[in-house]
Amino acid sequence: MDYAARERDADFLMNDVFNIQEKWSQIEAFQELSPDLVKAVIAEGGRLASEVMAPLNEVGDQHGCQLKDGEVTTPPGFKEAFAELTQGGWLGLSGNPAFGGQGMPKSLAGLIEEMFWAANSSLFLYGSLTVGACLSIDAHGSAEQKQTYLEKLYSGAWTGAMALTESHAGTDLGMMRTKAEPQADGSYRITGTKIFITSGEHDLAENIVHLTLARIVDGPKGTKGISLFIVPKYVPQSDGSLGPRNGWASGSLEHKMGINGSATSVINYDGAQGFLLGEEHQGLAAMFTMMNYERLSVGLQGLGAGDLAYQHSAKYAEDRIQGRSATGAQSPDTEADSLLVHPDVRRMLLTQRAYVDGCRAFAFFAGMQLDEAKHNGDERAERFGQLLTPVVKAFLTDKGLEAAVLAQQVLGGHGYVKEWGVEQIVRDARIAQIYEGANGIQALDLAGRKVVRDGGKTLKELLDALGGFDVDPSFQQPVEEAFARLLRVTDSMIARSNEDANLPGAVSTDYLDMMGTTLCAWAWGVMAGKAEDDEFGTVKKQTARFFFARLLPRTIGLEQSILADSDVLMDMPQALFNA
C-alpha cells in the first residue's frame, strides 16, 4: 500500500516548532546529534518505510500467518524486510549504547516509529515488542542478562514478546494462574497458558525472548505475587550457543479482524525454563517499563494509521471526478469536478489531517519529556511523560480509527472492497484501541491516577508549561479558553471524586477525549504561529482554522457530559443490562 513518510513534518516539528537542537544541546548523550545526522536518519527511516515495508502491507493481510507442526510462517517477504529493518539498527535506535543501541532520543525515535507503523503495522509489531523487551531488560536485568540479551535483541537476531494475558484474566492481572516453580539452579519452571501473544512465535528470528508474567508458587495473592521472567525459545548457553528448544509452544494462532501479518499466538508453557527479571513479586513494575513504552508506541500506531488513511483518501478525492461544485462547474472541460470541490469531502479529509498533525505534535512533545526525564533526571518532565502517556495511547488510537473510517467513507463503495486497501487500514487500526491496555483503562489511568490522585497538580504544571509557547495570535483566545475549560472540568472532577469513588471512571473517557482535543488545540496554535506562507505553511494555517472552527467545539459538549455524576451510570440495576 503506497505510503509517503512525512519528512517535512518531522523537520517542521523538530526545528521550527520545538527548536529541538537547542534542547538536545543541553543533554550530554545527544551532543553528537547534528542536524545533518538527524535529517539522514529521518530520510533513511522514511525510505525503509515506504520502499521496503509498505509494499508488503497488503501481502501480509492477504496471506496472514500459518501454524504448522508448531512452527509459524510469516507472510511472503516479511523475512527479507525484517532483515533489512534490523540490519539497519532500527530496533536499537534509542537503545543503550553500552550494548549496541544507538542512544538516540525517544522523540526522534517516535517520528520513525510512526512511519514504520503507517507503512506496515503487522511487520513492525515484531520490532516494537522487541524494543519494549529491551527497555525492560535494560531497566531491570542483571548485568549478565543485559550482556546476554540486549545486543541480540537490538540487532533483531532475536526478538521479544510480552506474555501477560490469560483467557480468564485480561486487564485483571491479579487473577493470573501461570505459575513459576523455583529450581535448584536459580531458574524457574513456568507452567500455564497465555493468549493473545503478539510475536510469540514466528520465523523471523533465530530466538524469541518472552517476558512472561507468572506467580511464584506460595507467593502472595493478587497482583503482589506476580513476577516477571525471561523465557527464551532457546536458552542461551554460557558459551554463547543456544540450547535445546525450551518448554513452550504456540498452541494456535488467533483469527483476527486485522493485523493478519502479525502472528498472535496462544502459548502453552509446559515447565519452560524461565529466569527472574528484576525482583521477586515485582513483576508488574518491571512489566510496566515495557508497557509504558508500548503504550506510547501504540499511540503512534494509531497516528500512522490515520496518516496512511489520509494519504489514500486525499489521493482518491483528488483523482475521482464526480458531481459538480455547488457554486458551478470548476472543471468545465471534464465530465465532472473532482471530489475535492465538495465541502463535506473536505470536512472528512481535514478532520483526518487536523487530528493526525495535531497528535503528532503533542506526541513529539511527550517524547521530549521522556528524553529530559531519562537523560537530565528532570522530575517534572517525568511526571509530564506519565500524564501524557495514556492520552497519547488512547487519543491517537481513537483518532486513528476515526480517520480510517472517514477515509473509507471518502472512497464510498471502493472503501468497502478489499482491492482499494482502505478497509484494511480500518481493520488494522482497530486493534490499537484494544491492546496494551484498552483505551478505557488508559482513561481511568489518566483521570484516576494521574489527575485525581495527584490533585491536578501535574496537569496544572503542564498547562503552565504549554502556555509558555508562542501561539498564533488568531488562536490565542480559543487556546486559552480550551485550557480554562479543561481546568474547570478537572477541578470539578477532583472535587466530586472525593465523595464518589465511581466518578473518575464514570467521566474518564470523555475527560481523556477532552484533554487530547485540548492538546491538539495547543499544538495547532503553536504550529500555526510557526507556519510560513509557502505551501507547507498554508496547509498548516488552513488546517488550524478548520480545527478551531469545527473540531475544538467538541470539548464544549464534553464539558457538559463530564459534569454529570456517576449515578446516571450506576443507578441502573446490574441485572437489567440483560433484561
Next chain:
Amino acid sequence: MDYAARERDADFLMNDVFNIQEKWSQIEAFQELSPDLVKAVIAEGGRLASEVMAPLNEVGDQHGCQLKDGEVTTPPGFKEAFAELTQGGWLGLSGNPAFGGQGMPKSLAGLIEEMFWAANSSLFLYGSLTVGACLSIDAHGSAEQKQTYLEKLYSGAWTGAMALTESHAGTDLGMMRTKAEPQADGSYRITGTKIFITSGEHDLAENIVHLTLARIVDGPKGTKGISLFIVPKYVPQSDGSLGPRNGWASGSLEHKMGINGSATSVINYDGAQGFLLGEEHQGLAAMFTMMNYERLSVGLQGLGAGDLAYQHSAKYAEDRIQGRSATGAQSPDTEADSLLVHPDVRRMLLTQRAYVDGCRAFAFFAGMQLDEAKHNGDERAERFGQLLTPVVKAFLTDKGLEAAVLAQQVLGGHGYVKEWGVEQIVRDARIAQIYEGANGIQALDLAGRKVVRDGGKTLKELLDALGGFDVDPSFQQPVEEAFARLLRVTDSMIARSNEDANLPGAVSTDYLDMMGTTLCAWAWGVMAGKAEDDEFGTVKKQTARFFFARLLPRTIGLEQSILADSDVLMDMPQALFNA
C-alpha cells in the same frame, strides 16, 4: 450468532408510546389489524429472526459466496432459510394485496425488518432488494408488468436487484454509460457494466429481476437522459414460463470487508433484453421509489446491528469477572466482580442502548408518516417522511457502527478475534453507512433539499407536531432546549445559505447528527413518560437519564461547529490536499 428479537420493545412503542391501534383504526386498509394479529406477526417474525436467520450469520461470514462458471453459490443453509423467509410471506408484508402482498403498515414492517437485519444482514439483503423492486414496479409498472412480476417477487420465487453504479460513476448518476437500444418489439437491448450489485446473481431464486438504469441512445445528457429497465435473468414468456437466459452475467464477485454472505456482483450486460419501467428518461424518479424504501430499510440495518452488538456486549459484561468495583468488592465470594461494576463499561453499554432504543422510536414514527401519506393521502405526513428518511438512513447507520465499535471494546481482545463474533458486526455494519447513498449524500439531501430549499417550513411543522407528545416532566426542559437549539441552528444555516452555496454541504453532516440526536431526545422524553415502574420501565427511565446527561450534550458542541462558515473548508487550495 445469538439474537433475541425485541418483542417487548415493539409492543411498548406501538401501544404505550404511539397508541397505534387508534391511528390504524383511521386507515381503511388497516381495519382488520387486530392487536392479536399484530402480536402474532411480531412473535413469528422474531422467531424466524432468532431461530432461522441468526444461526447462519457467522456461517455466511465464514463461507461467503462463490462464483464458478457464472453461477453464484450462497453460503450453506442460506437456501433453506431464505425459503422459510419467503414462504412465510415476509417479503410481501407491506406489499400490494392486489398481487399477493399482505398490505400491512410500513411502521409494523419496519419493526420486523430490524429483526431480520439484526439476525443476518447478509441473508436479509436478498429480501430487502426484492421488497424495494416491488415498490418500484408497483408504483411505476404497467398493469401487465405488475401482473407478471409482483406476485413472483412477493413470494420470493423471484428476487430483485438494483443496478445503478458504474465503476467511474458512483453517486454521480449523470455520468452513466450503460446504454439501452430500442427494439422493434418495444423492448430494449441493454449494454454496459455495473458494479456493486447486491443480490445481482445468486442461487436462492429461480429468477432474478434487475431494475437497471441505462441511457436510451440519443437521449438527453446527464441525469435527464436516464431511464429504468426491468432486466430479468430469464425473460417471462406469455405462457407464464421462463425464456432462455437473458444476456447478462456476473463477471466477478466483490471481495468485501463484511456482509460476506451477500453476493455483490459486477454485472456485464451484453445486449440483454430490458423492458422500460415507467416513462422514458424518468428513470431516476422511478429508481427513487425503490431507493427511498431502501434508505429507510438500511437505517434499520444500522439499528439492528447496534442492538445485536448491544446484546452480545451486555451478555459478555455480565458474565466476565474482572477487577473490583471502585467502591469495594461487590461479589466478595468470587475472584473478581462482573465487568458491570465498572462505570466506563456501563457507559459503553448505555450509549449503545440509548441510541438503539431512541432511534427505534423515531424510525417507527417515520414509518407511521409513510403509512399516513400512502393510505390517507396526508400531504404533511408525506413531507415528514421525506424529511426524516435521510436522518433515519444516516443517523441509525452511524450509531449502528458506533454501537458495534463500543461492543467490541467491551469485549477487549475477544472483540478483535473472530470466534466471539462481535468483530463481524463491525465489518457488516460498516457498509450501511456507505451504500444506498453514502451518509454524506443523506446529510446534503437533508440540509440542502429538505431544509434550506424548504425554508425550514417542514422542520418547524415537524417539531410542532413532536411537541404535541407528552414528555416526562423531568426531561421537558432539555427537550425544549434541544428543539430550540435545532431551530436556532436551522435559521442560521438557512440565512447563511442564501449567500453561500457551499454552506449546506459544509455543515450538513454535523446538522444531520444534531437532528438525529434531537429526535432521540424527544423519543427518550416521550418513552420515559410512558415507562412504568417494572423492570422494563426502569431500563427505559435509567437509559433516558443517561441519554440526557451524557449524550444530548454532544449537540452543544455541534451547534458551535455548525455556526462556522464554509470558508474554513473551502479556503484550502485544492492542490494542497495532496501536498
